[in-house]
Amino acid sequence: MFNFLVVSNTDAWEGFVYELIGRSRFGEYTSEIIRNRFSHFSSKAIEELKSFPTLFTYEGNDEKVKIGYIRSISTGKDSVRIEYEFESFVPEFTFSALASQINKLNIGKYEMSRTHWAVKDGDLFEILSQAGLIDKTVLHSPQLLGRVEDLRFKVALSFPGEKRDYVEEIANELKRSLPRGSVFYDKDFTSQLARPNLDTLLQKIYLENSDLDVVFLSSEYESKEWCGLEWRAIREHIKHKKYNSIMFMKFDDAQIPGVFSTDGYVDLNRWTSKEASQFIIERIRLNEADVKKESAEKVVGTNFLVAAEQIEVRLRSIDMRIIDELFEMKGGYVLDFTNATFVDFIKDFDVKADDAVFDEGQSKANRLRDYLRRASQKEVIKILQGLWEYREVILRHRDNEHLPNQRELFSRLLKRLGGNYVE
Numbered sequence: 448m449f450n451f452l453v454v455s456n457t458d459a460w461e462g463f464v465y466e467l468i469g470r471s472r473f474g475e476y477t478s479e480i481i482r483n484r485f486s487h488f489s490s491k492a493i494e495e496l497k498s499f500p501t502l503f504t505y506e507g508n509d510e511k512v513k514i515g516y517i518r519s520i521s522t523g524k525d526s527v528r529i530e531y532e533f534e535s536f537v538p539e540f541t542f543s544a545l546a547s548q549i550n551k552l553n554i555g556k557y558e559m560s561r562t563h564w565a566v567k568d569g570d571l572f573e574i575l576s577q578a579g580l581i582d583k584t585v586l587h588s589p590q591l592l593g594r595v596e597d598l599r600f601k602v603a604l605s606f607p608g609e610k611r612d613y614v615e616e617i618a619n620e621l622k623r624s625l626p627r628g629s630v631f632y633d634k635d636f637t638s639q640l641a642r643p644n645l646d647t648l649l650q651k652i653y654l655e656n657s658d659l660d661v662v663f664l665s666s667e668y669e670s671k672e673w674c675g676l677e678w679r680a681i682r683e684h685i686k687h688k689k690y691n692s693i694m695f696m697k698f699d700d701a702q703i704p705g706v707f708s709t710d711g712y713v714d715l716n717r718w719t720s721k722e723a724s725q726f727i728i729e730r731i732r733l734n735e736a737d738v739k740k741e742s743a744e745k746v747v748g749t750n751f752l753v754a755a756e757q758i759e760v761r762l763r764s765i766d767m768r769i770i771d772e773l774f775e776m777k778g779g780y781v782l783d784f785t786n787a788t789f790v791d792f793i794k795d796f797d798v799k800a801d802d803a804v805f806d807e808g809q810s811k812a813n814r815l816r817d818y819l820r821r822a823s824q825k826e827v828i829k830i831l832q833g834l835w836e837y838r839e840v841i842l843r844h845r846d847n848e849h850l851p852n853q854r855e856l857f858s859r860l861l862k863r864l865g866g867n868y869v870e
């Protein structure tokens with residue numbers, strides 16, 4: 448995944464701090480499941496967002512783009528404040544350089560005309576490599592992954608040094624099969640692990656930053672000091688019954704305090720390193736399926752009312768056709784509005800001054816369609832009701848209706864969105 452931040456302020460990315468005004472702008476142009484996963488800004492969500500690489504850019508299709516990471520996130524009543532840092536080895540480029548990769552980046556048609564923070568699914572650095580913006584030789588370099596303490600791993604490997612050759616074969620197989628940056632294998636982060644207080648960092652990685660800890664048990668594991676430190680963090684998962692976060696693999700029958708005869712494990716004397724890596728991948732996939740199921744259940748279960756409101760506000764294609772007909776939007780117009788009177792009309796509904804609906808570079812109809820797709824449920828209802836009232840006034844002299852049962856069709860549309868029937 449990666450963060451995608453688009454802003455109108457032309458010097459927003461010239462410092463190291465930015466404040467996004469309007470928390471509702473977070474998660475725009477983002478899938479519903481991903482938005483629900485991060486929009487509450489829990490401590491876990493913040494750590495995950497910090498682990499994703501970020502595209503920092505400006506509104507427009509030929510503005511400069513920078514790559515980096517978000518280093519801290521804090522929220523206000525209606526704002527999100529971030530501190531950020533750019534990757535010096537990824538040179539700045541213009542957004543037009545990404546033209547061939549727009550679909551892979553999942554960037555919407557009108558997305559570059561609105562200040563917002565999206566979270567996209569995809570391997571950003573792989574896409575940048577395909578666009579020729581970073582060297583393929585450094586694509587899998589750990590330096591592209593960011594700070595180890597901010598990363599979120601699918602799996603972390605805990606093992607004694609005597610078993611490194613075997614574990615390294617597994618690590619390499621996992622890295623070939625999983626998205627880049629998914630595996631914590633200490634050798635990949637040698638420079639970052641050369642620091643004071645390494646014990647607390649490692650415990651954070653195994654306890655908080657990894658979805659699955661794979662423990663390679665052997666007689667050497669029990670006697671190693673660093674393995675003992677990692678094992679303390681891993682045992683905390685057992686204490687809290689987070690059993691899906693742990694996977695045991697055994698080289699021998701050594702007795703390890705905290706591991707019992709009833710605990711399941713993979714016997715590495717029976718399986719090759721490649722086969723063992725496939726078992727790990729299988730566990731990762733099962734864990735991912737559980738997370739997706741939990742996110743989906745939150746959408747239709749405990750958060751049903753919120754999710755329902757988000758779904759309702761999404762106008763269907765048939766709704767947009769009715770709106771086009773009712774408000775005479777063919778040819779780019781909206782009723783009899785000029786650019787100036789359209790802007791005045793929209794301002795009456797407290798739309799933010801920097802909204803793309805005020806951009807006269809597009810037709811009035813396209814600006815209105817885009818706004819209706821992005822706006823909240825209440826905003827959509829207010830705008831549509833206002834347009835209907837205006838239409839009633841200017842079309843009162845017309846006896847015929849070019850769209851049969853207009854009032855009934857419009858009333859049904861408003862009712863589905865949570866509004867009232869028109870009189």
